[in-house]
Amino acid sequence: MADRMKIRATMAGDVAEIKVLMAHPMENGQRKDAGQTIPPHFIQNISVEVGGKMVIQGQTGTSVSRNPVFGFKVKDAKAGDKVVITWRDNKGDSRTDTTTIA
Amino acid sequence: MDTFRRSMLKGAGAGGVLTVALAAGLLKPVRAFAAEGWNSAAFEARDLAGALKGIGADNIGDSKDIVLKAPDIAENGAVVPVEVASNIPNTVSISVLSLKNPLPLAATFDFANGAVPALQIRVRLAETTHVRAVVKTADGKYFATQKEVKVTVGGCGG
Numbered sequence: 001m002a003d004r005m006k007i008r009a010t011m012a013g014d015v016a017e018i019k020v021l022m023a024h025p026m027e028n029g030q031r032k033d034a035g036q037t038i039p040p041h042f043i044q045n046i047s048v049e050v051g052g053k054m055v056i057q058g059q060t061g062t063s064v065s066r067n068p069v070f071g072f073k074v075k076d077a078k079a080g081d082k083v084v085i086t087w088r089d090n091k092g093d094s095r096t097d098t099t100t101i102a
Numbered sequence: 103m104d105t106f107r108r109s110m111l112k113g114a115g116a117g118g119v120l121t122v123a124l125a126a127g128l129l130k131p132v133r134a135f136a137a138e139g140w141n142s143a144a145f146e147a148r149d150l151a152g153a154l155k156g157i158g159a160d161n162i163g164d165s166k167d168i169v170l171k172a173p174d175i176a177e178n179g180a181v182v183p184v185e186v187a188s189n190i191p192n193t194v195s196i197s198v199l200s201l202k203n204p205l206p207l208a209a210t211f212d213f214a215n216g217a218v219p220a221l222q223i224r225v226r227l228a229e230t231t232h233v234r235a236v237v238k239t240a241d242g243k244y245f246a247t248q249k250e251v252k253v254t255v256g257g258c259g260g
Contacts, residue, residue, distance in 0.1 A: 074218065
């Protein structure tokens with residue numbers, strides 16, 4: 001099981017700023033270890049829900065850095081709203097973490 | 103007889119937990135992915151044209167209303183911070199591509215329900231290249247802007 005995401009969600013004026021760090025190797029399938037190609041292992045889908053509404057859905061490929069960091073902004077949100085972020089990788093592993101907007 | 107009754111009760115209990123989990127929406131994010139999938143044609147394309155075709159972008163117009171921030175020089179190509187913000191009305195999605203990577207498309211994000219069409223992301227760059235942001239609007243038009251990033255140490259092989 002992958003490590004917990006670090007999520008920070010704060011109000012800046014009337015916009016919620018969300019930053020998330022996902023612990024993931026993001027192997028791109030190009031690297032070699034002792035002559036053997038390391039198979040690709042990377043996050044493919046990301047979703048962000050705020051206050052029960054799906055606000056952002058993303059697809060990612062192997063050009064995203066290891067331990068990916070993403071920043072988003074959401075209007076129509078308020079302090080106390082629940083933020084639910086989920087990722088799923090190409091091996092079918094997934095992880096969901098939750099925080100509330102501060 | 104009693105054993106049978108016990109197992110029936112246990113079965114009912116397990117079913118109840120699942121129903122509660124469904125009702126609370128705990129399983130919803132996973133279901134959302136099922137509809138979304140992963141655009142393998144775009145992400146596995148080995149050149150820019152293929153990646154753009156994969157996301158369905160044609161007749162891409164240049165736009166100054168897309169703000170693309172990336173460093174002029176990246177010492178480490180493995181982690182290059184890129185910021186994109188679209189000021190084009192009715193932006194529904196932003197894609198980030200690095201033109202000279204083996205697989206150019208890094209990410210595509212869709213925005214809805216009050217999400218601001220802006221994105222911070224960290225990408226790998228194999229070598230000095232242009233980073234391109236492609237924006238899609240609600241009426242299916244595509245706009246792009248790009249910026250060159252000089253890379254001292256590439257971030258893909260090794």
